[in-house]
Amino acid sequence: MMAFGRSLLSFVCIAPVAFAFNNIPFRNLHRKVHLAPSNAVVGNTLDGVDVTVKATELDDSLGLSPEEKTVVNIHRVCSPSVVYVTSVLSSSSPVSTRTRRGRKKAESNNSQKQENKLPNGMSLGSGSGFVIDSEGYIVTNYHVVQRAYESNQAVLQYEKFWDDLAKNTTKNIKDKLSFSNSNVVDNVEGVLNRTVNAITGRENNETEVLPVGVFVRFGENGETDGSVTSYYYCEIVDVKKELDIAVLKIMESSDKMNNLLKPMEYGSSSNLVVGQSLLAIGNPFGLDRTITSGLVSATGRSVTGVAGNQIKNCIQTDCAINPGNSGGPLLNLKGEVVGVNTMIISASGSSSGIGFAVPGDSVKESADKIIELDKQRRLRNAKRKGRGWLGAAVATSSLEESLRKRLISSLKQNKNSDEVVGAFITSIDTKSPLMSQEGVSTTSITNGNVQIGDRIVSVGGNAIENAEAFVTEMKGRVEGENLSLTIENVSGERRVVYVTLGQIPL
Template identity: 35%
Template sequence: MNKPKFQRGASAMALLAFVLFVALLYVLYNQSGVSKWLSSPATDATPRVVQPRGDLSATENSVVELFEVSKGSVAYIFTESVQGQLFFRRIAEGTGSGFVWDEQGHIVTNAHVVQGANRIRVQLDDSEPLPARLVGLAPSYDLAVVRLVSAPKNLRPIPVGTSHDLRVGQSVYAIGNPFGLSKTLTTGIVSALERTLPVSNGREIPDVIQTDAAINPGNSGGPLLDSAGRLIGVNTAILSQSGSSAGVGFAIPVDLVNQIVPQLIERGSMPRPGIGIAVADEAMARRLGIRGVAVMGVEPGSPADEAGLLPFDLQAGVVGDIIIAVDRKPVANVLQLSKALEAVGVGGTVQLLVMRGDNTREVAVRIIDLERR
């Protein structure tokens, strides 16, 4: 049966339109260069010519050398502690940093890295972790010493420098194991000196070094070095709301470390001279307009209690005592008080000049070891 004429016409028009569309594509294909691009061989994929770098600068070479020399003295510390009781016990794992103190296998780290650990292992260089035991702990200074159970013969004790002559602005280098990334080097400067750093038992570590060298979780206990590769501090804390480095890190000064570590090795503990008081921190003292050491708490039965020292009670409006001198030498803050007590030592007696309101008096107070109370 033949199609109507209008259907045959429509088919012809559709065929013509298709032919014209194909022709248009062909013209565009040739004019735009697409055909040339599709038919051309693959472009040359040979690497770019490498430009010679030249020698490293003297500064870069010195930092590279510092790291190569020092990294063998840095330790990676693993801890395990049992938490919970009976059927609810679990093993908590922790990590931190440390450094080789001597050829006998003593490793220095932070107290908070190893305190409470049931098992301690220390990794040096690329060796397998070696078992270690706790030798001494000084929580008031956040320092600890562990000792390798079997010390290798090729131990490399870290060179010890000084911290009393540090200057703000000088270069410093931190080596540690942040986030488990072993042997990480970060650089910076001494940002400030003579900071105080609170520790868990309410005491403050004096003369702490502030640095902007990146210090992150896992760096705790690692060394802070000067440009000569000498130990000038032990990295211990960061000031950060996120828990990661924010450019404000703190290190325990090596002059203090060099006093404490030998006693930890010999005795297992470090005496903490004190009289049994809690004091206002510097921020609170400034708010109260106090120059001296404001007594905010007195431990019952302590030498301070026996001497009749009275603490402030801000809620009740009780005006307490302010210590303004020790052995007739003025003290303006808790750091100066601590140094004065440490200079006399445990077992000695000091004369405190105490102000309560408008009245002053002098009292004799014994110094005791707060670690043994």
């Protein structure tokens, strides 16, 4: 019986079924999260603005119970951050070849993007997503944008092949033939470039728009221009196939999006317990910002993702999850994201009370890294200094809690102080500034360099309580900055390390 259950689960994850509702295709992959106590306060801080809403603030004449008030307020606060995600293969953009006609049509396509219209073409998949950063970053499922991602990657690889061919050919000619006149070399290079442009359909080295566009909308009727719903063009920043997540970035001017970009907060998925309440918000069958409720049916489930690997610690829930919910958030009763709806088990393709969500802790860790690297890449392209890089990883979430408890227990046995603060170092990159002898200096308190397992208890004279405080502190540091770190080992001995922060590797 167990073998059959695992086989069925794997089948549903690997081979999602496509559905259509009003000509909109969806997939039945989903995730879930669990809910906190029913008397909780719903709250977030969005760009410094407190949007906390208390259940007691609803009109008593409605006759709602405290639990109902909480759910109502969570929907009011959180649903504006949930988006509908769709990808479109434009009828104007050829995939395998690019012609002059195709280029002119693509320019028409760009004007549609600027007017926030959905271009004409074939839909390649739709689902849900949610805002996680005020600069326009959105998390969704990888399988929601998988066909768009793979199509665009194929075109980029095609372009790269011809570009590399032109460069390598030019280099070989230069190496094998000796021209005294530099103009001859330039002429040869020009002929090669024009030949490549003719083969690929490019003119003047201008890059054609990618064939598949990804778009999001913030509710069917919430944000419109007149009677027309606005769609915003997105870049697929990066994907994490192993977790079935993708990070998108809205390419609209941030000034126009300030009222829409309300980041959602994460809660702890590792602290969920069976029986806790959960809420799922998404766009099942294209019905914007639909909310459903349920429980944590089980934790620690392993399911097979689209990459063929086992996604561990998934949350099983009985929240109604249907095609179109994929990529939407699962929330606790604080309105915090504890998972991303990603798949279901169902004979009919619709909700049967068995849904799964990728754990929010894993999603946050991966998405934060993707977003940070993308921000640094954009700063570097703009010739601006980015965030400083230390090259040391610290324990977070459940690992940090486990290490802290273990150390406190050890200190009590040795009758030492049981106060344990700081961020636990779990690894140091081989190219970290900490590995450079020029960047490491120690005080007379102890000899030796930073070791894995040490704790960073101070940065630049500012006390560090935990990993979260360390990450927050480092976000304000820039590359090239000279910084002092106070390190404490398991014996309680402290030393000061001086380091010059490097440039984040991309």
